Amino acid sequence: MKKLTFGALMILTVTATASAAMAQDVAAGKSSFNKCLACHAIGEGAKNKVGPELNGIDGRKSGTAPDYNYSDANKNSGITWNEALFKEYIKDPKAKIPGTKMAFAGIKNETEINNLWTFVSQFDKDGKIKQ
Numbered sequence: 001m002k003k004l005t006f007g008a009l010m011i012l013t014v015t016a017t018a019s020a021a022m023a024q025d026v027a028a029g030k031s032s033f034n035k036c037l038a039c040h041a042i043g044e045g046a047k048n049k050v051g052p053e054l055n056g057i058d059g060r061k062s063g064t065a066p067d068y069n070y071s072d073a074n075k076n077s078g079i080t081w082n083e084a085l086f087k088e089y090i091k092d093p094k095a096k097i098p099g100t101k102m103a104f105a106g107i108k109n110e111t112e113i114n115n116l117w118t119f120v121s122q123f124d125k126d127g128k129i130k131q
């Protein structure tokens with residue numbers, strides 16, 4: 001019985017720690033997203049700006065935000081955005097998609113990139129936070 005209680009406590013502690021860490025990452029990613037805000041919106045009601053809205057980016061084909069006028073480079077990149085490709089891209093967008101019109105130098109810090117992905121990937125295509 002004692003053992004069981006301890007085990008249950010351990011699980012509770014680990015879960016609580018993991019979600020607290022997750023919340024911190026989301027908060028850090030949100031502040032990192034300030035670098036993108038001049039050109040991108042995300043979340044409910046997000047509209048295209050200088051760049052396309054980024055809702056549902058995890059699993060979204062490049063160049064497919066409705067009513068956004070992409071460069072051919074972006075449209076024809078053949079990328080379906082996922083964690084690995086996003087992280088590679090955001091380090092140096094012009095290296096990953098030569099000819100893109102996204103004028104952004106990139107983010108080099110791995111932790112910042114991880115947090116940014118945690119933040120952007122939580123939105124579904126309607127801009128709602130995924131459960």
Ligand code: HEC
Nearest residue numbers: 035036039050051062063064070071074100101102103104
């Ligand atoms: C100066 C404006 C600008 C900034 C700042 C900027 N972007 Fe972009 N972004 C663009 C433009 C313009 C495009 C469309 C590129 C094209 O068509 O070649 C784009 C495209 C993208 C795409 C591809 C979307 C798709 O539908 O294929 C992603 C992902 C993206 N940006 C993420 C980001 C993130 C994350 C940040 C912040 C770290 C950021 N961008 C900062 C202008 C910007």
